[in-house]
Amino acid sequence: MNDKTLLFAPGGVNASTNLAQTDPKSMPKRRQPRHPGIKDTIKGKRNQYVQVRNSDERPVITAPLKKHTLKVIALGGFGEYGKNIIAYEYEDDIIVVDCGIMFPEEEMLGIDFVIPDTRYLEENAHKIKGWLFTHGHEDHIGATPYIIPKKFPDVQMFASQLTAGLIKVKYEEFNHRPPKISVVEGGEKIKLGVFEIEFVQMAHSIPDTLALAIRTPEGMILHVTDWKIDHTPIFGQKTNLAHLARLGQEGVKMLLSDSSNAERSGYTISESIIIKTFDNIFKDGRGRLIITMFASAINRIQQIIEMSIKYRRKIAVSGFSMQKNIEMALKLGYLKSPEGLFIDIHKAQGLSDEKITILATGSQGEEFSALSRMASGEHKQIRIRQNDTVVISASQIPGNEQAISNTINGLFKQGANVIYGRHLDIHASGHASREELKLLIQITNPEYFMPIHGEYRHLKIHARLAEELGIKPHNTFVVDNGEIIEFEKGIGQVIKTKVQSGYVLVDGLGVGDVGNIVLRDRQALAKEGMFVVILTIDKKTGKIITSPDIISRGFIYMRDQEELVHLARKEVVGLFIKHNQRYPMQFDHIKRVVRDKLGDFLFHKTQRRPMIIPVIIEV
Known part of the structure; x- marks a missing residue:
């Protein structure tokens, strides 16, 4: 085993620390109630209709794919938030980038998560040379334990150290044997079949985010995942603009870039800005501080650690996924905390209110999450009191607005003071705004442009932005899941051929065993x-x-x-x-x-x- 390979095993480099434990049973799977509207197919984002994995009508490839061409295959994350996955194929070589989950849409009654349909990859598994991960957010790694151990058990995986650690935590939750992941970092190059991949350090709301410069026989594809420009990041991990500029000078055939904030003008604020807001919240807090965020928000958790030290508060954690991620990040050195700062959630009751900070899952109003149970008065250890301050430090994922609103209302009814929304700088987006998007296009100067990550309007607005900067309209590709961009002799186009790209629904322990007929029955029962x-x-x-x-x-x-x-x-x-x-x-x-x-x-x-x-x- 070379020194860049992590074999995750009990007691190994990523073994858990003795951070206070939370019973996994206290964090059941999300069972968010949903509204009616399903018919024979599921109504997807932007009013498209998408196939369900075990639908009676299975989508098929409509024509044989050409040899000797580069194919960029959009398998998920286009016209939607989540389940990001893209494949690159040239003759007998395929590399896959990311494997994320998505929250269920309103029509998907009883569904916990949605994961990508990987049938095309399953049928071509012998071609897959490697599976690469750009960073550790759920919409990029969340589907790995559902898909890779069962469908692609021998595939070689590549990720940064923190991302590898987060994938390892997910494998532990599912009792899979530890994954073997090759750890990579910015500036490093690897060779997978005909593809040479060079990794580029990027700033995002989670450390160790990477962009991919993929050199192919048809030219370089620059795959820039979730990113922003942050000159004062918490971990000192800046977007390597000089590296991106060098790639631009070499020549970029096509740029893929994050579209999440394509509607937002100006620049995205630095993560370091919100530390001032948290300082004021801690200074003014008279009771317990209960703070919720995404469980993988390592940057934000470090800020809470520093503020708790400054104001002499202990930290208790409620939520299994956050508990495990914190243990892993402490072990790998991504979080720094003095001995004894973290205490068991049961011991929090014995401290005076002004001496305790509680980190909780549930920023999206997930049913059965720690914060939702507090809001409904059903949390076993934490009962909301009059002087409690609850901070929701996360942006709303589209589709979760009502669930979040219900949680906030419940917290107010319990007597808490709730701080949320954009009226205070309690959350910094991890996604580039328009001026940053422009800069990336200008310094990389791509011949072709493909917006990724976002609903249809975000992709379209981002494409128009690229056209304003000089990219020819016929060289910008706004695609849907299942579509393929093909490059032949340097010329790129969206071809008529499509691959399977539907939704696979996760319901409890069942993966893909709930289809449109079952959902239609649930819909009828819920409605009538x-x-x-x-x-x-x-x-x-x-x-x-x-x-x-x-x-x-x-x-x-x-x-x-x-x-x-x-x-x-x-x-x-x-x-x-x-x-x-x-x-x-x-x-x-x-x-x-x-x-x-x-x-x-x-x-x-x-x-x-x-x-x-x-x-x-x-x-």
């Missing part, structure tokens, strides 16, 4: 309820023995609707007698008739159509 009709039939005569039993859930309250229930029973008996005479003892046919005709009857009476479940019992 169900109406169960139980018929007891004499096995010998085929006649009804007793009046049908009816069970209603989420449709009507039966005690208040006795007349409707009586009429429904009468309707069912009539349907059974009529069709049993024509099709004696053919109960499958009779159940279909009851389902359809009773549905029409109930809709006529109530203007609602519940899910009808006919049950026939023979005795």
